[in-house]
Amino acid sequence: MSLTLINVLAAVIIAIAFVAANAAYLVWAERKGAGFIQRRPGPTENGPWGLLQPPVDGIKLMTKQLLIPGGVDKIIFVIAPVLAMFPSIVSFVTIPFSDTIVAHNINIGLLMIFVFGSMSAMAILMGGWSSRNKYSMISSVRAVSQAVAYEIPMLITAITVVMIAGSLDLMEIVHKQSGGFWHWNIWPFQKGLFNILMPASFLIFFICSLAETNRAPFDLGEAESELVAGYHTEYSSMGFGLFFMGEYANIVIGACLTTILFLGGWDCPFGLFPGVWWFIVKIYILIFTFIWIRWTFPRTTIYSLLNLSWKVLIPISLFNLLLTAGLLKVF
Amino acid sequence: MSEPIVLQPDETFILNVGPQHPATHGVLRVKMTMDGEYIYNAETVIGYIHRMHEKMAENRTYPQYLPNLSRLDYLSAMAYCHGYVLAVEKAAAVEVPERAEYIRAITVEMNRISSHLVWFGAFVMDLGGFSPLMYAFDDREQILDLLEAVTGSRLTYCYFRFGGLYNDVDDDFIEGTRRFVKRMRKSLKMYHKLVTTNVILMKRLMGIGPVSAEMCQRYGATGPVARGSGINYDVRRNEPYSVYPEFDFDIPVYNEGDSYARYKVRMEEMEQSLRIIEQGLDKLPDGPINPEKKPKTIKLPPGDYYTAVEAGRGSFGIRIVSNGDKSPYRLKLRSPTYSNMHLFDEACRGMLIADALAFMGSLDLVIPEMDR
Amino acid sequence: MFRYFNDIFSGLWSLFIGLGITFQEFFKPKITIHYPHQSIKMTARYRGHIELIPGEEGQPLCVVCGMCEKACPSNCISIGGEKPEGSKKKVLTSYRLDFTTCSLCGSCVDSCNFGAIRFSKEYNLASTRKEDFHFDLLKRLEESKQ
Numbered sequence A: 001m002s003l004t005l006i007n008v009l010a011a012v013i014i015a016i017a018f019v020a021a022n023a024a025y026l027v028w029a030e031r032k033g034a035g036f037i038q039r040r041p042g043p044t045e046n047g048p049w050g051l052l053q054p055p056v057d058g059i060k061l062m063t064k065q066l067l068i069p070g071g072v073d074k075i076i077f078v079i080a081p082v083l084a085m086f087p088s089i090v091s092f093v094t095i096p097f098s099d100t101i102v103a104h105n106i107n108i109g110l111l112m113i114f115v116f117g118s119m120s121a122m123a124i125l126m127g128g129w130s131s132r133n134k135y136s137m138i139s140s141v142r143a144v145s146q147a148v149a150y151e152i153p154m155l156i157t158a159i160t161v162v163m164i165a166g167s168l169d170l171m172e173i174v175h176k177q178s179g180g181f182w183h184w185n186i187w188p189f190q191k192g193l194f195n196i197l198m199p200a201s202f203l204i205f206f207i208c209s210l211a212e213t214n215r216a217p218f219d220l221g222e223a224e225s226e227l228v229a230g231y232h233t234e235y236s237s238m239g240f241g242l243f244f245m246g247e248y249a250n251i252v253i254g255a256c257l258t259t260i261l262f263l264g265g266w267d268c269p270f271g272l273f274p275g276v277w278w279f280i281v282k283i284y285i286l287i288f289t290f291i292w293i294r295w296t297f298p299r300t301t302i303y304s305l306l307n308l309s310w311k312v313l314i315p316i317s318l319f320n321l322l323l324t325a326g327l328l329k330v331f
Numbered sequence B: 001m002s003e004p005i006v007l008q009p010d011e012t013f014i015l016n017v018g019p020q021h022p023a024t025h026g027v028l029r030v031k032m033t034m035d036g037e038y039i040y041n042a043e044t045v046i047g048y049i050h051r052m053h054e055k056m057a058e059n060r061t062y063p064q065y066l067p068n069l070s071r072l073d074y075l076s077a078m079a080y081c082h083g084y085v086l087a088v089e090k091a092a093a094v095e096v097p098e099r100a101e102y103i104r105a106i107t108v109e110m111n112r113i114s115s116h117l118v119w120f121g122a123f124v125m126d127l128g129g130f131s132p133l134m135y136a137f138d139d140r141e142q143i144l145d146l147l148e149a150v151t152g153s154r155l156t157y158c159y160f161r162f163g164g165l166y167n168d169v170d171d172d173f174i175e176g177t178r179r180f181v182k183r184m185r186k187s188l189k190m191y192h193k194l195v196t197t198n199v200i201l202m203k204r205l206m207g208i209g210p211v212s213a214e215m216c217q218r219y220g221a222t223g224p225v226a227r228g229s230g231i232n233y234d235v236r237r238n239e240p241y242s243v244y245p246e247f248d249f250d251i252p253v254y255n256e257g258d259s260y261a262r263y264k265v266r267m268e269e270m271e272q273s274l275r276i277i278e279q280g281l282d283k284l285p286d287g288p289i290n291p292e293k294k295p296k297t298i299k300l301p302p303g304d305y306y307t308a309v310e311a312g313r314g315s316f317g318i319r320i321v322s323n324g325d326k327s328p329y330r331l332k333l334r335s336p337t338y339s340n341m342h343l344f345d346e347a348c349r350g351m352l353i354a355d356a357l358a359f360m361g362s363l364d365l366v367i368p369e370m371d372r
Numbered sequence C: 001m002f003r004y005f006n007d008i009f010s011g012l013w014s015l016f017i018g019l020g021i022t023f024q025e026f027f028k029p030k031i032t033i034h035y036p037h038q039s040i041k042m043t044a045r046y047r048g049h050i051e052l053i054p055g056e057e058g059q060p061l062c063v064v065c066g067m068c069e070k071a072c073p074s075n076c077i078s079i080g081g082e083k084p085e086g087s088k089k090k091v092l093t094s095y096r097l098d099f100t101t102c103s104l105c106g107s108c109v110d111s112c113n114f115g116a117i118r119f120s121k122e123y124n125l126a127s128t129r130k131e132d133f134h135f136d137l138l139k140r141l142e143e144s145k146q
Helices: A002-037 A053-063 A074-094 A109-130 A134-165 A170-176 A198-212 A237-262 A276-294 A302-330 B053-058 B063-070 B077-092 B098-126 B131-151 B171-196 B199-205 B213-219 B223-227 B259-283 B336-341 B343-347 B353-363 B367-371 C002-027 C067-071 C107-111 C137-145
Strands: B013-017 B029-035 B038-045 B303-311 B314-322 B330-334 C050-052 C077-082 C091-098 C117-119 C134-136
Touching: A002 A053, A002 A074, A002 A237, A002 A276, A002 C002, A053 A237, A074 A109, A074 A237, A109 A134, A109 A170, A109 A237, A134 A170, A134 A198, A134 A237, A134 A302, A134 B013, A170 A237, A198 A237, A198 A276, A198 A302, A237 A276, A276 C002, A302 B199, B013 B353, B029 B353, B038 B343, B038 B353, B053 B063, B053 B330, B063 B077, B063 C107, B077 B098, B077 B303, B077 B314, B098 B131, B098 B171, B098 B259, B098 B353, B131 B171, B131 C002, B171 B259, B171 C002, B199 B259, B199 B353, B199 C002, B213 B223, B213 B343, B223 B259, B223 B314, B223 B336, B259 B353, B314 B336, B330 B336, B336 B343, B336 B353, B336 B367, B343 B353, C050 C137, C067 C077, C067 C107, C091 C137, C107 C117, C134 C137
Parallel strands: none
Antiparallel strands: B013 B029, B029 B038, B303 B314, B314 B330, C050 C117, C077 C091, C091 C134
């Protein structure tokens, strides 16, 4: 009993450290990536290549005054940023990085990640609603309708993969894809079923994870040029910092999930040396794509976003679900 | 947005956009009455940076007023200066050498491109795309470098003088400008690929903020805003001034009247400006840049004078009432943004706030020019 | 139905083209200059604040005609001169420039018929005190001589 407790504690601490380090350095990577795309060097002043920028930013944020504006709903206002960060840390506990590196594998890991994933929309709603700011309120309303619209296609595509794997266990899903890149779920060459819609499914899942994490071009909640800063307009100091880190932690989770479901997890593309490094390489390629997309496209609007979800993503993913089910039955 | 939305006037709240807001680019305040995300009514509040430029003219001599013109529209300062010197030259009957006229046209068109580039970048940034701004600024930097080498200043040029210019251009400038024209053509292709044909941008702009030709006429809107609504009016063509009749260029006109039409008008105007610059460089005559006989003090004969030029944002008019003094009795500036902006109140009703801000961006407002 | 799929594919294609362009830009050389560490040379015609041009012996060429004072739109130049005994020419005793109101229009340099003033190339001017921008150009000239 006590050993399990220590295990879990250690896992949680490692998860927190991993999330925090990732969130901090993803901010650096984002700025550096944005800089390179815009033909400027990005942060350079602190440390070599600006590598000391995240700790400096962190200290700045922590030492700032935590301002609670008058008239806000205090309890909700304070809870919201914690709630933005907490689910992403918990989600990390169930994500397997390799056969052996996993904090606590449970057989409904995927379900649990989705459950905690939906909580981030809750945090945005609470933060925006309690701020007593009209911009924040509009932003939180937007974020919720966005979350509802994008959870559905995301779940449907995930169910497709679950049907192929026959399990909700993330380990199991990866094991089913092992043995070279042609076995990955992204390709339509699954044993016995030639489902040509699988690449589309991958794309849908990727788009949905963009929308779920409130990243550009779906950053309607933040919408800098319309809603100033959206739901975190009124937050200062670490309140803002937690929202910010929560966003980046969600990106990491989105990338991990996409890797596990579609890109074969820690499986090597050529069937050699499977190991945690492949997983890391894959998630960072995906994260780079997140950054790359953000600095390329303009923002969508709320109705074109909902149109995309209800008219394109959901029909296609539903059709794919039916097709996969049929193919599984026939072969 | 296929069916018109019936808004409830009794369930509204008031949203103050500005005077400090990322999308208003300056100190414009819009008081929006919102029904959810839909705008029920909007009221623009202007005048936050009124600097009484018109009154200042009454206390200054004609040459002393020259630097003020660059401070109206800081993005296309050349065109405003051009309008003023043309007005005074016409009134005081000052001859302008041909070389000076050509150099004026070239620099004004370069300035127009740089102004449109800033608009392009800022507009796409309003829509949430950040990188095009940096690319646009990179191209604009080339123009500013060229103009700085000639005029000595990067933004508030104050380059034109009555009857001529402040400085002559050199071969470096001509060569550099030719190089820039080539480079800019390449960049424009890139912008079209990256932004114009982007599906997200098209979805956001097509059909958004329709402005009819009738409405443009009612509010006196000019420039790309009117040309995007099917009004074929360009001062350079309709009331030719300077050496513009000698150039071969097209006036892009679109009939849709939506934000995308205005976007395309400006993008094509850049191409036309490049054509004008090329022709100007080819035709550039030798000779002096200032008239041999220049009146020592400029005094306009008593009367009422009006001149209009095509500035980056539309028709910029300047009316000088003189009573024969060294300074004008009254000077009135007709700034295009002022008229263009007033479309906003009427046109944005029933729009989503995101669309309204995209629409505002497509009007290309420069607040200091509007407030004067 | 065809239009539906056509819209999706053409839309996706335009997005991929955009991604391709930014990916190319990613590897292009950087174009910015790191200002405090690097700086560029100002062009020959750069309009900084004005300064007096030294003559052959380092004396100012100014004859105190007051044209620049009159030409200035914002009245930021004030000059003083006196006639020493036995001399026909006025001699410059003070040339003050109030840089806080100067708009760098160049009217003063334009109006000078004796070629006595020019633009400096200074652009790194910053201070928290207003008085630092009240320049005494005659003093500057003497300092530059040494």
